[in-house]
Amino acid sequence: MRTRLILFFSIISLATHATYHPSVQKLMVSQLFSDHVVLQQKTKVNIWGWASPGQKVWVIGSWDKQSTAVTGNDGKWKVRLSTPSAGGPYKVTIRTTESAIEIKDVLIGEVWLASGQSNMDIPLKGWPPGDTIFNSAQEINNAEYQAIRFRKVPFGVSTTPLDSAGGNWVASSPGTAGNFSAAAYFFAVQLHKKLKVPIGIIQSSIGGTPAEAWTSKGYLSKIGDFNNIIAQQEMSSTNRSKINSNSPTVLFNAMINPIVPYTIKGIIWYQGESNVGRAEQYKRLFPNLIEDWRNKWREVLPFYYVQLAPNIYKAADQHEQGQKLRAAQNYGLNLPKTGMVSTLDIGYLKTSHPPQKQQVGERLARFALKNEYGDKRLVASGPIFKKCIVSGSNLIIVFNGVGSGLTASVQGLDNFEIAEKDSVYAKAVARIENNKVIVSSATISHPVFVRYAWGDTNVATLFNKEGLPAATFTSEK
Numbered sequence: 001m002r003t004r005l006i007l008f009f010s011i012i013s014l015a016t017h018a019t020y021h022p023s024v025q026k027l028m029v030s031q032l033f034s035d036h037v038v039l040q041q042k043t044k045v046n047i048w049g050w051a052s053p054g055q056k057v058w059v060i061g062s063w064d065k066q067s068t069a070v071t072g073n074d075g076k077w078k079v080r081l082s083t084p085s086a087g088g089p090y091k092v093t094i095r096t097t098e099s100a101i102e103i104k105d106v107l108i109g110e111v112w113l114a115s116g117q118s119n120m121d122i123p124l125k126g127w128p129p130g131d132t133i134f135n136s137a138q139e140i141n142n143a144e145y146q147a148i149r150f151r152k153v154p155f156g157v158s159t160t161p162l163d164s165a166g167g168n169w170v171a172s173s174p175g176t177a178g179n180f181s182a183a184a185y186f187f188a189v190q191l192h193k194k195l196k197v198p199i200g201i202i203q204s205s206i207g208g209t210p211a212e213a214w215t216s217k218g219y220l221s222k223i224g225d226f227n228n229i230i231a232q233q234e235m236s237s238t239n240r241s242k243i244n245s246n247s248p249t250v251l252f253n254a255m256i257n258p259i260v261p262y263t264i265k266g267i268i269w270y271q272g273e274s275n276v277g278r279a280e281q282y283k284r285l286f287p288n289l290i291e292d293w294r295n296k297w298r299e300v301l302p303f304y305y306v307q308l309a310p311n312i313y314k315a316a317d318q319h320e321q322g323q324k325l326r327a328a329q330n331y332g333l334n335l336p337k338t339g340m341v342s343t344l345d346i347g348y349l350k351t352s353h354p355p356q357k358q359q360v361g362e363r364l365a366r367f368a369l370k371n372e373y374g375d376k377r378l379v380a381s382g383p384i385f386k387k388c389i390v391s392g393s394n395l396i397i398v399f400n401g402v403g404s405g406l407t408a409s410v411q412g413l414d415n416f417e418i419a420e421k422d423s424v425y426a427k428a429v430a431r432i433e434n435n436k437v438i439v440s441s442a443t444i445s446h447p448v449f450v451r452y453a454w455g456d457t458n459v460a461t462l463f464n465k466e467g468l469p470a471a472t473f474t475s476e477k
Contacts, residue, residue, distance in 0.1 A: 026099070027095075027098070027101060028049045028101075029048070029101055030164065030262075031165065031167065032151070033049075033103055035168075035169065036105045036107075036149055036168070036170065036171060037103060037106055037149075037169050038106075038107045038149050038169070038198050039083050039109075039111070039263070040108075040110065040264065040265060041084065041085055041109055042084070044080035044081065044082050044083070045263040046078060046080060046262065046263050047067075047078070048079070049076075049077055049078075050075045050077065051096055052071065053071050053072065054070065055070065055096050057071065057095070058093075058096075059079045059081050059093075059094050060095075061082075061090060061091075061092055063108075065081060067081045067082075083108050084108060086110070086195075086197035087107075088107035089104070089105045090107075091103065092106050107149065107198035109199055110191060110198070110200070111200040111201075111202065111264045112188075112201055112202070112264060112265055112268060113201075113204065114201050114202070114205065115203075115205050115214065115267065115269055115271075116205050116214075116269045117206065117209045117272075117273060117274055118205075118208060119183065119270040119273070119306065119352070119354070119360075120269070120270040121181060121206055122182055122183075122357070123180060124136060124139060124140055124178050124179070124181075124185050125140060125179065131351050131353040132355050133355055134356045134357070134358065135358075136178075139185075140174055140178045143174050143176075143185075144172070145173075145189065145192060146173070147199065148185075148188045148189065148192050148198070148199045148201075149198070149201070150169070150176075150184070151169045151170070151201070151202050152170075152181075153203065155206050155255070156254035156255060157245055157247065157250035157251060158250055158253040159234055159247075159250060161216070161253045161257040162253055162257055163257070163258055164258050165259070169200075180201070181203045181205060182357035182361075183268070183306070183357045183361050184203055184361070185201075185357075186365075187268055187365050187368075188201050191365055191368060194365075202262065202264070204255045204256060206251065206255070209246065211272070211275055211282065211289050212249070213245060213249065214256065214271070215249065215288065215289045215292050217230055217249045218292075219295070220249060222288060223285060225281060225285075229247070229248055230248050233248070233249075233250075256293070261297055261298070264297070265301075266301050266302030266372060267293065268304050268305070268364050269303065269305040269306070270305065270306040272308050272325050272326075276308075276313055276324075277325075278325075279327065282325060282328040283331045284331075286329065286331060287332055290332060290335055300336060300337055302338075302371060302372055303335070303337065304338065304364050304368065305329070305338070305339075305341070306343060307330075307341060307344075308325060308326050308352075309343040309352075310344060310347030310349060310456065310458060311347060311352045311456060312349050313352075313456055323454045323455055326453075327474055330384070337371070340381070340471060342382045342460070342468065342469045342470065342471040343359070344459055344470070344471070344472065345459065347457075363380075366379070379466040379468065381400070382464055382469045383399040383406060383463070383470035384401045384470070385399060385473035386398045390448070393440055393445055394438050394440045394447070395438070397436060402464050403464035403465055403466045403468070404465045405435055405465045406436075406437065406465075407432070407464065408463070409460065409461045411461065412461065413430040413431065413461050415453045415455070415458045415459070416429075416437070416450065416452050417452075418439055418449065419444065419450075419476075420445070420449075421446075425451065426443045428440060428450070437462065449474070450474075450475050451473065451476065452473050453473075454474060458472075
């Protein structure tokens with residue numbers, strides 16, 4: 001039902017994003033910069049807007065820093081304003097010789113973009129009765145964090161890149177937090193408690209959406225799979241009924257492009273369900289999306305993401321496909337400054353929306369705290385397959401992310417399978433030895449391949465001692 005509503009409203013929302021035209025003479029600033037905004041600390045933040053061509057624009061921070069720009073022929077201006085260490089509240093004044101804009105209650109801290117489909121979009125209050133968040137009422141009641149602020153990008157689709165999107169910055173409180181992304185909220189709370197600084201989250205997410213909808217035309221064309229669809233979209237761009245939230249590029253255009261180049265620390269991402277059944281394509285599509293966004297921001301931004309949880313995919317073309325998409329998500333780790341959260345231990349088979357978003361947010365925060373904020377003591381990742389070594393009738397599996405050591409669930413190691421070169425798999429017996437996993441089967445004499453949690457509903461049985469589960473993998477390419 002939720003997906004059908006998204007497709008319906010996508011037709012309406014095409015007209016809701018205003019784009020500036022040079023004929024407009026009034027001084028304007030991007031709607032991202034409004035009262036209660038959070039700006040990234042200790043850097044030069046991008047601030048931009050529009051005014052009459054040839055006008056000088058001053059942008060002044062009340063922390064005694066300012067920057068100037070002159071609008072171009074298209075009426076656009078952009079400055080880079082130096083920011084201090086975390087703190088506030090401050091004011092930012094934007095003025096020309098003729099008019100001024102004042103942005104109040106500005107905080108300086110850490111800013112992250114949270115994006116993806118429904119598992120990032122589901123709010124702290126949940127979507128009851130079917131999709132709930134664990135301990136939701138108590139979490140909302142305890143959500144008094146005036147220094148944690150969210151800005152949710154309104155849903156919209158477009159066949160061309162837009163430069164403006166609505167929304168407001170909202171501080172966390174029991175009256176507001178129920179509408180925030182649950183995963184992003186728990187991520188923000190972890191950062192705020194550990195760093196003791198304001199946290200800003202730009203939430204740009206919508207349920208039921210595939211990765212290609214979040215990728216720009218320029219980068220999708222590198223894959224080639226969607227070129228004909230994009231061409232047809234552009235030819236029929238006046239027929240809005242043929243465009244919806246599943247269409248290639250349309251969410252990037254309406255919900256990501258307007259954010260660029262807002263200065264952020266990094267990106268958290270939870271998506272993939274809508275690409276189940278197309279795992280081979282996702283191996284190329286997902287890393288391409290990461291590189292696309294980094295190219296748009298002109299920076300190798302940290303990109304931390306969540307591997308899908310166990311779930312029963314009921315469509316005939318998706319059954320027993322979830323594990324293939326989970327394995328395809330591993331390909332994002334081939335890029336620098338990425339990290340993957342495994343959720344094999346917190347799936348809830350009645351829904352594709354696991355209710356325990358606390359663990360999701362906390363695990364995402366581990367990557368940020370370790371890699372971006374210097375807490376090198378933290379173990380951020382669960383065990384990630386590195387290689388397997390043939391040793392007679394055994395396979396020795398070597399992992400990254402072992403932390404202080406490997407350990408099995410209370411039920412013992414399970415869900416390992418091995419095969420000879422014919423790829424006919426048999427259930428394997430597994431044991432931990434010297435922080436490696438040794439697997440064998442009485443029916444496999446010459447093992448070549450190994451895989452783990454290779455089924456829609458397989459759950460975690462292998463962890464590191466920090467309690468982080470191993471991710472689904474296969475050694476077979």
